[in-house]
Amino acid sequence: xxxxxDIDDILAESVxxxxxxxxxxxxxxxxxxxxxxxxxxxxxVLLPIWLARILAIIGGSDDDDDGNENITNxxxxxxxxxxxxxxxxxxxxxxxxxxxxxxKIINAIKASPESLDLHAINSYFIEVWSKWIxxxxxxxxxxxxxxxxxxxxxxxxxxxxxxxxxxxxxxQFDHTAKNDFFAENAADDDAEYDVGNVNNNIxxxxxxxxxxxxxxxxxxxxxxxxxxxxxxxx
Amino acid sequence: xYGDLANKLILEAKRSKQLNSRSKDASKLSMYxxxxxxxxLKEISQLKRNTNYLREQQEMGNMDxxxxxxxxxVTLLCMERNKRCLLAYQKFRNDVLDSLAWENNGMDLLHDNxxxxxxxxxxxxxxxxxxxxxxxxxxxxxGGILSDIDISGSLDPPSDVFIDVRxxxxxxxxxxxxxxxxxxxxSQFFVRQSDxxxxxxxxxxxxx
Amino acid sequence: MSLPPHLQETFSPDEIQFIxxxxxxxxxxxxxxxxxxxxxxxxxxxxxxxxTRWKLITSDENNLNNMVAMQTTEVALWVALLLxxxxxxxxxxxxxxxxxxxxxxxxxxxxxxDRFSPMPWDWLVLSNILFKKAADDFNDPIHELRxxxxxxxxxxxxxxxxxxxQLNESHLQLDNLSLMEINELRPFIADIMDKLREVHASANxxxxxxxxxxxxxxx
Numbered sequence: 001x002x003x004x005x006d007i008d009d010i011l012a013e014s015v016x017x018x019x020x021x022x023x024x025x026x027x028x029x030x031x032x033x034x035x036x037x038x039x040x041x042x043x044x045v046l047l048p049i050w051l052a053r054i055l056a057i058i059g060g061s062d063d064d065d066d067g068n069e070n071i072t073n074x075x076x077x078x079x080x081x082x083x084x085x086x087x088x089x090x091x092x093x094x095x096x097x098x099x100x101x102x103x104k105i106i107n108a109i110k111a112s113p114e115s116l117d118l119h120a121i122n123s124y125f126i127e128v129w130s131k132w133i134x135x136x137x138x139x140x141x142x143x144x145x146x147x148x149x150x151x152x153x154x155x156x157x158x159x160x161x162x163x164x165x166x167x168x169x170x171x172q173f174d175h176t177a178k179n180d181f182f183a184e185n186a187a188d189d190d191a192e193y194d195v196g197n198v199n200n201n202i203x204x205x206x207x208x209x210x211x212x213x214x215x216x217x218x219x220x221x222x223x224x225x226x227x228x229x230x231x232x233x234x
Numbered sequence: 235x236y237g238d239l240a241n242k243l244i245l246e247a248k249r250s251k252q253l254n255s256r257s258k259d260a261s262k263l264s265m266y267x268x269x270x271x272x273x274x275l276k277e278i279s280q281l282k283r284n285t286n287y288l289r290e291q292q293e294m295g296n297m298d299x300x301x302x303x304x305x306x307x308v309t310l311l312c313m314e315r316n317k318r319c320l321l322a323y324q325k326f327r328n329d330v331l332d333s334l335a336w337e338n339n340g341m342d343l344l345h346d347n348x349x350x351x352x353x354x355x356x357x358x359x360x361x362x363x364x365x366x367x368x369x370x371x372x373x374x375x376x377g378g379i380l381s382d383i384d385i386s387g388s389l390d391p392p393s394d395v396f397i398d399v400r401x402x403x404x405x406x407x408x409x410x411x412x413x414x415x416x417x418x419x420x421s422q423f424f425v426r427q428s429d430x431x432x433x434x435x436x437x438x439x440x441x442x
Numbered sequence: 443m444s445l446p447p448h449l450q451e452t453f454s455p456d457e458i459q460f461i462x463x464x465x466x467x468x469x470x471x472x473x474x475x476x477x478x479x480x481x482x483x484x485x486x487x488x489x490x491x492x493x494t495r496w497k498l499i500t501s502d503e504n505n506l507n508n509m510v511a512m513q514t515t516e517v518a519l520w521v522a523l524l525l526x527x528x529x530x531x532x533x534x535x536x537x538x539x540x541x542x543x544x545x546x547x548x549x550x551x552x553x554x555x556d557r558f559s560p561m562p563w564d565w566l567v568l569s570n571i572l573f574k575k576a577a578d579d580f581n582d583p584i585h586e587l588r589x590x591x592x593x594x595x596x597x598x599x600x601x602x603x604x605x606x607x608q609l610n611e612s613h614l615q616l617d618n619l620s621l622m623e624i625n626e627l628r629p630f631i632a633d634i635m636d637k638l639r640e641v642h643a644s645a646n647x648x649x650x651x652x653x654x655x656x657x658x659x660x661x
Contacts, residue, residue: 134644142645231455391460
């Protein structure tokens with residue numbers, strides 16, 4: 001979970017999750033693409049996490065004394081707690097299972113976390129899972145995610161170190177390979193080619209399946225391994 | 235949807251960040267998105283008007299308070315989101331400006347035309363002012379109580395006291411404890427590292 | 443911040459080397475800096491042999507200005523390297539830096555899969571420096587030593603990679619791993635462990651109170 005100014009955290013919060021409204025609310029039609037209209041009870045909309053997270057824990061209490069301060073407090077506590085204190089009131093929205101946490105994905109993780117294409121599912125996969133887990137204090141999902149991070153991190157480390165061997169064994173070749181890679185992907189989504197020093201491993205799909213967090217780790221790890229190796233053979 | 239513009243701004247920051255992380259040398263800023271920022275500010279004012287209206291309606295008892303609260307919070311959250319995006323964008327740019335100032339040893343980037351070039355027109359007037367004053371702060375700090383130590387000097391630990399250098403471009407004469415060196419392109423010297431450090435950083439000479 | 447991002451992650455290898463250079467090492471001086479050598483005056487009795495005597499400017503009066511040619515003493519590595527460069531001493535390689543000892547270490551590494559052989563905390567750096575700057579001071583052939591060191595590093599690296607599978611959110615034990623080896627792994631391990639900790643905490647938020655997305659809604 002990044003800080004207030006963390007660009008990646010802000011982008012992760014913009015990932016949309018499906019929600020169902022528990023009330024008729026006038027004036028919110030713009031959330032489902034109908035400005036000026038009301039949003040009706042039970043209608044399903046996709047809302048960014050930054051919005052859904054709060055609406056899912058604030059209840060439609062009729063109590064007028066329930067001022068801003070109270071609400072702020074609620075937002076800082078987890079879903080569980082506020083459900084207890086507010087158990088009689090339904091929150092404004094119900095969060096529905098997003099497509100990045102389906103059973104199919106969970107099973108795929110259990111089978112082989114290394115072969116899952118996180119980037120294709122969501123480029124902020126680990127971050128949004130983490131946020132979701134936070135919302136429901138879901139221990140089961142938390143264990144699954146920890147296992148995924150750990151198993152994939154071994155791959156990340158392996159790739160970060162394999163690359164450095166090749167850089168020193170065949171510098172010239174790597175340079176061309178890298179340039180070709182960038183040229184080919186220039187038109188692609190940015191995320192595709194920002195992995196620090198992609199060279200020989202471009203043929204290996206794992207590197208293209210990393211999510212934003214993993215890429216960051218990969219880049220740092222690779223640089224550290226590379227610097228050490230460079231020093232050793234200086 | 236509210237917040238979409240702000241998202242665009244953040245994506246822009248992400249892109250710049252990726253560009254900077256890819257090249258190991260100097261960081262750079264792309265164009266300041268003034269228009270986009272102005273539109274986001276407009277959106278915030280609009281949201282602000284909406285909240286005021288909602289509050290009035292609620293106070294006058296014209297609305298179901300529960301429903302009003304939901305509308306009210308959505309509006310507030312949108313404002314908060316916009317604010318966070320704006321601040322994060324500016325913070326990102328300021329961080330780059332800070333490192334630019336350090337990379338140039340606090341020299342006036344915009345006017346001296348030395349070292350790394352950051353296109354002036356890509357900065358907002360406030361950013362130009364910020365960069366100028368931040369650079370000045372560095373210069374003052376270096377000249378003040380910290381003048382005994384070169385805080386913007388090389389961060390590599392020293393190995394040898396004397397080193398061989400090759401001159402990459404004419405740099406005129408320099409005066410050292412060991413005499414005067416005339417730095418003409420392609421000539422080589424055996425000099426004390428600390429005397430030549432600054433010129434290495436500026437790309438005039440190269441360690442061999 | 444004025445410190446570039448990569449130096450905020452971990453030390454640079456050069457910085458590690460700089461730290462190691464401050465360690466003491468045994469040398470075999472070829473010069474004498476001791477001011478009163480008993481036999482000296484008797485032998486020469488002549489004033490201008492004083493010129494052959496060295497005086498080093500130092501605050502460390504114990505060893506540096508107490509050196510007697512051909513008598514082993516201990517000085518900081520960086521001083522030793524300077525003297526070596528000017529041919530004023532030879533460096534005595536540490537006892538573990540022989541083909542025989544290193545072979546023993548490698549055998550140890552191969553027979554225990556869950557631990558590292560006890561090595562000095564600066565083994566990788568020290569051996570690397572000495573190979574480069576004092577290659578002629580070894581008794582064993584330098585290329586053989588190099589190969590052994592490389593083997594040792596590789597076998598330990600593999601073991602580290604295997605050990606990473608045991609990472610968890612709360613603790614990590616890296617006994618006998620040297621400074622450079624840890625330094626190299628620091629960005630990776632710190633990042634992954636922090637993420638594991640964070641994910642672990644988010645499922646246990648009520649107990650740890652770690653949840654702190656501050657959203658200030660006051661208007």
